[in-house]
Amino acid sequence: EAGVTQFPSHSVIEKGQTVTLRCDPISGHDNLYWYRRVMGKEIKFLLHFVKESKQDESGMPNNRFLAERTGGTYSTLKVQPAELEDSGVYFCASSQEGPSYEQYFGPGTRLTVT
Amino acid sequence: GQSLEQPSEVTAVEGAIVQINCTYQTSGFYGLSWYQQHDGGAPTFLSYNALDGLEETGRFSSFLSRSDSYGYLLLQELQMKDSASYFCAGNTGGFKTIFGAGTRLFVKA
Numbered sequence: 001e002a003g004v005t006q007f008p009s010h011s012v013i014e015k016g017q018t019v020t021l022r023c024d025p026i027s028g029h030d031n032l033y034w035y036r037r038v039m040g041k042e043i044k045f046l047l048h049f050v051k052e053s054k055q056d057e058s059g060m061p062n063n064r065f066l067a068e069r070t071g072g073t074y075s076t077l078k079v080q081p082a083e084l085e086d087s088g089v090y091f092c093a094s095s096q097e098g099p100s101y102e103q104y105f106g107p108g109t110r111l112t113v114t
Numbered sequence: 115g116q117s118l119e120q121p122s123e124v125t126a127v128e129g130a131i132v133q134i135n136c137t138y139q140t141s142g143f144y145g146l147s148w149y150q151q152h153d154g155g156a157p158t159f160l161s162y163n164a165l166d167g168l169e170e171t172g173r174f175s176s177f178l179s180r181s182d183s184y185g186y187l188l189l190q191e192l193q194m195k196d197s198a199s200y201f202c203a204g205n206t207g208g209f210k211t212i213f214g215a216g217t218r219l220f221v222k223a
Contacts, residue, residue, distance in 0.1 A: 004156070031209060042118075043157065043201060043213035056210055091157070101147045101164075101205045105156040 002026065004106035006092050012112045018080040021109045023092030025074070031095040032075050033103060034067060038088040046090075049075060061086075082113045116140040118202050118214035125220045126192055134187045134217045136202035146178050146185040147203040147211070157201060160187070189219075197221045 005024045013019050025032050034046040046065070047057035051072035060067070064083070069075040079086055089110050093103040118138040126132040136146065145164040149157040163169055163178035163185060175188040189196055199216040206212060 033209075033211075035213075040122075040215065042215040043203075045210055045212065048209045050209075058210075093157075100209075101145055101162045101203075101211070102159045103211065105149075105158065107154070107156045 004092055004094055004104050006090075006106040006109050008109060009107065010110045010112075012114065013082055014114055015084055016081045018078065019082055019111060021077045021079075021090055021092075021111070023075045023077070023106060025092070025094030026104055028096070029094035029104070030072070030097045031100060031103075032069060033093040033095075034075070034077055035091040035093065036088045037091065037108075043091065046077075079111075082111075084113050087111055087113045116204065116206065116212045118204055118212060120200075120202055120214040120217045122215070123218045123220070125222065127222050128192055128194060130192050131188065131190050132192060132219065134189075134200050134202075134219070136185045136187075136214055138183050138185070138202070138204050138214075140204045140206055140212055142206045143180070143183075144205045146176070147205060148174075148176050148187045149201045149203060149213075150198050151201065151216070152198045160200075162205075192221050194221050194223065 007022045032049040037043045045059040049069045066078045089108040091108045093105045095103045120136045147162045148160040151157040161176040178185040201216045202214045204212045
């Protein structure tokens with residue numbers, strides 16, 4: 001069974017540019033989460049999808065961030081325009097149907113905004 | 115607010131036992147999870163405590179005391195490969211999980 005995959009693994013962009021991160025969850029997992037970790041700090045919740053519906057986006061920093069999950073499969077997280085404070089590692093995780101304390105994480109995308 | 119506190123670093127020698135503590139302040143708290151992350155890798159699930167007490171999984175054990183808002187991860191017979199970051203995470207019911215800042219464990223020979 002393939003795990004959660006994320007693309008790209010690294011991205012370096014300039015302030016003001018746009019970046020789109022992609023996450024492919026484990027097949028059949030209804031729940032998909034996005035998290036961000038700034039160096040040395042906590043893994044911070046951004047949002048949660050159940051299939052294609054956003055269930056909780058309380059962690060999204062501001063309206064420069066847009067997440068989608070069309071068709072309930074893969075998800076994208078777009079940052080437009082990027083700011084310096086957006087730098088960090090963005091993790092995607094998925095879990096099976098229903099509330100789950102066991103989430104399967106992808107390897108993350110390291111975003112650097114210069 | 116919702117937060118989990120854990121030490122930033124712990125160092126131990128190979129073969130020893132180490133305990134990583136986690137204290138939390140969360141509303142609607144349902145349970146405590148632990149994740150391991152090696153440098154550059156994905157966080158991987160280790161254990162979950164929904165009830166007070168000790169859960170054992172091989173060399174790893176996890177403990178929860180709801181009355182003390184406290185939990186810990188116990189690693190026995192430490193191996194070099196256990197060097198990693200360990201995160202406690204509070205499950206707040208529903209789907210939202212709140213993570214601590216992680217404890218970096220260094221295992222020395």
